[in-house]
Amino acid sequence: MQSQPIKINFKEELLKYLHHWKWILFSTVVSLVACFFYLRYASDVYETSSKIQILDSSNAAFKMPNDGVSIFGTSKVNHENQIENIKSSRIINTVVDSLNLTTEIYSVGRVKSYELWNKTPFKVIWSIEKDSLKNKKVTFQIEITDKGYKLNDSNKEYRFEHTNFDFEIPFKLSLKNNTSIKKLNGRIYSVFLRDQKSISKSISRKLAIDYVGNQSDILKISLTGNNTEKISDIVNKLVTVFNNDGIKDRQFVHQKTVDFVDKRFEYLYTELDSIEESKANYKKNNEIVNVDSDGSFLMQRTYISKSDLDKVNTQSTLSKLMLLSINKSKELELLPPNVGFDDQEINSLIEKYNQQVFKCNKLVQSGGGASNPLVAESISQANQLKNNVKTSIIGYQKVLEIKKEEFGKINAEEKEKYGSVPKKEKNIRSIERQQTIKENLYVLLLQKREEALVNLAITNPCIKVVEYAVFSDAPIFPDRKAYVGIAFLIGLFIPFSVIFITNLLNNKIQSKEDIEEEISDAIVISEIPNIKDEQKKVSHLDRSVLSESFRILSSNIKHISPSKEEGTVIFVTSSVKGEGKTFVSTNLALTLASFGKKIVLVGADLRNPQLHRSLDLKKLLVKGVTNYLFDAKLTSDDIITKNLEEDSNLHVIISGIIPENPAELLSNGRFEILLEELRSKYDYIIVDTAPTVLVTDTSLILGFADTVLYVARANFTEKRLLKFIINFKKLNTIKSMGIILNNVEQNKKYGYKYNYGYGYGYGYEDGTIEDNLWKRTKHILSKLNRKK
Known part of the structure; x- marks a missing residue:
């Protein structure tokens, strides 16, 4: 069996969200305002980059002519190794020391501070050894005065060019050339001394080195930061330090070559002298001239x-x-x-x-x-x-x-x-061979020494700077267009997600469609709107939305109630307490009475009577249903309250005192007799009964009703209780039943004010959300014009 596809009414789903358009608009505006302030005061991050080409040192070195043998070998550039050298802490620490990056000076503003670099009006000179500052961290704030500066909001003034020994690390502030202290009066600056390790790690973390292209051997060195001049100086200094380091390495190799050759010269001179001495002695001892x-x-x-x-x-x-x-x-x-x-x-x-x-x-x-x-x-x-x-x-x-x-x-x-001549000749040749080898090595080393001295004097650079540091005109962070777009989406996402999750987790009835989805043969005869005013009762010639809803309910009751010559008994019940059955019973009775019908309103909720409160009756002074069920001598006339609010068509029978055994009282037969007496006197007998889920009182007398009005409350009644309504209808003999959805919110899902789509000119607001918003706007503007 194939499952039927789920039909989604996109218009209806969209209206669920548009109902909360005020919150959506508010969330979007708040998100955009927050984004504006964030972008206004966020620190911009820029990127600067430089391009270099690493040169092959083996081809740049000076060599003597006819150099067929090299004892030092040749090498090729390994760019991966060079990248690691550039990013090494040794190189970066040298840059930090050269540019004095451990000392930062910020100009303090009203909202945010920004770092000064080349435009600092003064410089900080620490009075301890540089090596001792590497692991130090201090922060202080100074305020410029006419004569000097104040430290950390203190009243004591200090002079420029004088060492301050009151601070934990002695320092001196020195004004730069052409800096007027009068122009700086009142300005506040923050000075940070950071440890070298953290600065080096920060630079290494923000430093990016990569090839310009897949087939290129040119490296691009990029660095991000808030101050464009500072990061450009850092990148340029990094390139310079790396180049000098490579030059020093080459010079170190050449110097090592010279030192090595010099030491070998001493050894070779001694060995050559020893060989010549041994040759002379051998000739002398063997009397050999030639x-x-x-x-x-x-x-x-x-x-x-x-x-x-x-x-x-x-x-x-x-x-x-x-x-x-x-x-x-x-x-x-x-x-x-x-x-x-x-x-x-x-x-x-x-x-x-x-x-x-x-x-x-x-x-x-x-x-x-x-x-x-x-x-x-x-x-x-x-x-x-x-x-x-x-x-x-x-x-x-x-x-x-x-x-x-x-x-x-x-x-x-x-x-x-x-x-003996051949043997002597062999010995002589052996001595001469050693002498020749040493002499050749001596000449070769002498040549290499000259090469090393020349290379030491004219050492070529190890890199070629293709492009010095160039920073981006626009900040790479934050991306303002992207942030505005994200803020707009967040402003929409938050209310939409809250509404979606709320609707997803909401197990309450929202509209009559929810009832009709669960109960296929359900008849929702009326939807009572949510009234936020204190007035919860309809009145004669009332033109409110509440009165109109109950007039429609009264009209629909005639269609579902069986026609009788005697009065019609209408039971008003609900699943649980608080769904508004007493509210519906009272206003239905008042509405029918306004049509000229004789109405009696009976309070049959003996356990939790609320009818007397709804009609502002003093319960202890009036007899009610309980008294009638107890006392067989009483008649219906003895318990009827008349002349209610000068409405001669509406009479009331309250529940009376709360009995100990309401179920037994309702099943003793007296309640049926009461209804029969009332049928002969009234057109409609409206009975406010007890909730059906909580007690069995209503089920005991349900057979006496001609029509049952089952009240469910929007945003209150759980959807699972709708299954109880189905079972309730199957288990009880109900001649006619209609469901009333109470407390329906205005504008909920529909896009117009609660008026059932009629608009008879009673002054009710109708139209779409946009129309109503425009009308309210014009109304507010007209009020403002009157005030002016």
């Missing part, structure tokens, strides 16, 4: 010593062969001359021997015999020479043996010296 020349010399000496040794060996061999030849030779046999002896004496003896042999041979050939004394003497001389040669050769051999031994030693030494 490895190459010394090697050649040693090789030559080795060759000479070997040649000498070979020569000695050769002479020794020759001497042995010559000696062997001498020993094998016969007498007067020639010896081989010039065999290669280096000893000239032997060569000379051999030559003399051979000449003597030639001489002997000539003598023999000339005919001399062995006995010839000349021949014998010549042979003797030859043998003598031969022996001399032999003796010389033997002696020469001994000499050669000695030389051979000496030359062998010399040759061995020279070979050993020559064999």
Whole structure:
């Protein structure tokens, strides 16, 4: 089964809210006025911004020509790191100290104070150390006088340019140049000394740094604040401090390079000196002048010593062969001359021997015999020479043996010296290699030192300022148009939300539509308006809205009541106390009586009788229904009150004294007899009964009624009681029943004054809200004109 869609009458819903147009208008006006005063005295917040480009320091540094090796490496700009550096407390604290942001001077106005920056007429000079002020917080107010100033509303005057030691932190006020104290007379200023940490946090919180675009490496530094000049100075100083900090970092690196190289110079000089000393000592100890020349010399000496040794060996061999030849030779046999002896004496003896042999041979050939004394003497001389040669050769051999031994030693030494040359050369080259490395490092460091000194002298900036601080012409807060719009919406939202929540939580009946929604066959025969005047009763020829409503009720009763020859009994009841059944009963009776009908008004609410109060009757002096039910001797005439307000058509029977058992009295049969007596005498018998939810009294006598008027009160009767009305109608035999909605507010939901839409010219106000507002406005203006 599909649920039926909920139908919403937007016009009706809108009228619910327009009914409270005065409160809506009042709330909107109050909200806009509050917004006006807030915007009038709120501190405007402006934004200033600067644009910078961070330069790559690795490309800006000076370098020597042909610099193929860099021991310090290269770097690229990391913008995220630079952003954090800009926002670091170290940089911001430097800005705070440079601009003296911890001291704030405000000009005190009637409603609000505003901060002075560059336009301060004086400056505050604290008389304690700057480091001691970082964590201090003080506030004082001064009033300028003719001669100086007063501190914190005191009567004591202090002089400018004199230190004030009466305050917790001694200070001195110094007037700026061209500042006239007479022009400042009477002005009040507030001075705040804030701690450095809170100021730095405040700046960091308001500081925003971001890229200008997605593809851009330009950073935008933005800051918000109340004083445009101050925040612009802060941003410019921040850029300057960051740039100087980067320059100092670069200079620090270059200075560190110079210091490092200087220290290395000392070490390298010592090492180079040690290497050269060790090289000189090595050459000295190894008798080396030059490895190459010394090697050649040693090789030559080795060759000479070997040649000498070979020569000695050769002479020794020759001497042995010559000696062997001498020993094998016969007498007067020639010896081989010039065999290669280096000893000239032997060569000379051999030559003399051979000449003597030639001489002997000539003598023999000339005919001399062995006995010839000349021949014998010549042979003797030859043998003598031969022996001399032999003796010389033997002696020469001994000499050669000695030389051979000496030359062998010399040759061995020279070979050993020559064999040690490669090792010495290796050692020399190792020493020279260390020396070369140290010398190259020395030259490289010397070059880097010169580069660092040049960079230290001409350090380039680390940033390029694309745009200095520029502040917005209009404040970014508060947005006046937005605030006015929001205030207008809030002014509408508050009453609308209150009305909506009130209507949502309201479980009371508001209109006859609420009754008809709950009770499908309900007949709402009348709506009684809410009357705020003290007069709650209708009167004869009354032209009020109340009288008109009851006239309509009287007319509608004729349509729902059954036609009878005798009087019609009408019960007026309600669910609970306070819904106005007595009020309706009384005014209905008065209205019907004004039509010339004979009416009797019976008070049947025995537990809480109110009818006598409604008609201003003295209850104790008049008998009523209770007396009739108790005393069977009484008749209806005995309890009827006549001549009420000189209206001969309206008679009243009050309830009488309050009995202990009203339900038993009403069910003893006497009440039916009373109604039958009254039917024969009156056209309408209107009975004011007890509430049906609270007691059963009304249910006991309900069968005697021709028509039941059930009263519900707007803004009082709960909607859940409407279900009781349905059950009440089903459980009781009711010939005819109509519902009366009492206390309906004028203008409620309808948009016109309560007149049932007729407007017969009785003087009732009708028309729309706008028409009535215009009429009231003209009425007020006419009164004002009369007064003038």
